[in-house]
């Protein structure tokens with residue numbers, strides 16, 4: 001029954017209790033949910049903290065890269081992902097922003113910066129790029145095919161150049177050294193890269209040949225001068241070394257004898273190439289003396305030309321007579337210059353001989369060389385006048401003069417030898433007209449002396465001076481007398497009788 005009561009009561013109170021319980025249950029659920037929620041939050045927070053999610057950038061390639069200056073630099077790039085401790089790496093890479101300051105044309109240290117961002121996160125990474133010149137310069141050697149170093153002067157540099165990828169032309173900085181048969185070239189660029197090359201010197205095979213024109217032994221006639229017939233020196237490389245040839249030894253061209261001339265070249269190594277020539281100086285060939293088979297008079301006129309020479313040439317021409325003029329340079333010291341009479345006399349068929357330029361005893365007989373100088377100066381004038389040199393001459397004062405003793409002892413006999421060896425033919429005289437100083441004073445005496453002095457069966461060489469008017473004036477009567485007596489008047493030549501006196505000094 002109690003239960004019934006209870007049941008009735010229950011109906012009401014139970015409803016209330018039910019209500020209360022229900023509320024209580026709901027409260028419990030709310031608490032549990034709240035706790036669960038908090039727990040969840042704590043767990044999420046813990047997960048986030050433990051996961052430590054962030055962006056990570058990984059460089060592709062080295063962190064420090066070397067780039068060759070002047071060449072293209074290819075950056076390998078980088079990758080970026082979100083990464084965390086719990087959930088690992090994100091599937092998709094993040095976009096990367098690259099900032100590169102690399103200038104490949106300028107040596108230096110550069111940085112490439114990589115940036116990635118997302119979800120409020122951001123990361124940066126860097127790569128160092130070192131732009132460097134690591135390539136050495138290049139040395140180029142010029143070479144002409146077939147070029148051989150000269151025996152004489154050694155190797156002549158054929159040329160070279162050096163260039164560097166960064167520094168450009170480095171030719172001026174090349175260090176060149178030559179040791180024995182090798183040339184060494186080296187150069188370094190501004191980055192210290194070094195290059196060294198070398199070249200082997202190829203030499204010509206051996207020393208040059210000195211070839212003597214005319215041969216190793218020559219024979220020449222005595223003369224005032226000796227002219228070497230010539231020579232040439234060529235080395236195996238074909239270089240003409242003739243101008244480097246030195247000649248030692250001497251030929252005294254007017255002194256008979258045997259001489260040695262040495263030709264040689266010495267190179268920088270002290271090696272020599274040489275040749276030797278023997279020179280024999282012998283007398284010039286003599287022209288045989290021919291005695292004419294007719295009664296002959298050789299009129300000779302010394303010391304001119306002068307004011308009377310033209311008149312003399314006129315009279316000789318009129319008689320068709322030839323004569324010989326032993327001339328001096330004194331023709332130029334009169335009222336006018338009579339030197340042109342030499343040319344006229346020559347053209348009119350007369351012989352021209354040297355009587356020396358100055359006819360000054362003190363000058364011409366001072367020495368052998370003084371005589372030679374004076375003689376040749378007159379030869380030059382004769383050449384100008386006649387177009388040829390003469391072989392004929394007469395010593396001032398004749399070969400028998402004693403005046404030369406005052407200037408040089410023994411000079412006459414020595415000059416006779418020298419001049420004869422050189423092929424000159426000297427003439428004295430065997431008929432003296434007496435027109436010289438202290439002798440005849442008029443034409444009559446002169447012509448008389450000549451007429452009396454000339455002999456029928458000898459060769460007559462008459463001494464006169466065309467510098468004396470009375471002597472020139474005597475010529476016509478001499479010519480007439482000679483013609484009337486069957487003489488011919490001829491000009492001397494190299495085969496003529498010399499009428500030598502013999503020397504006295």
Ligand code: ZN
Nearest residue numbers: 302303396397
């Ligand atoms: Zn004279």
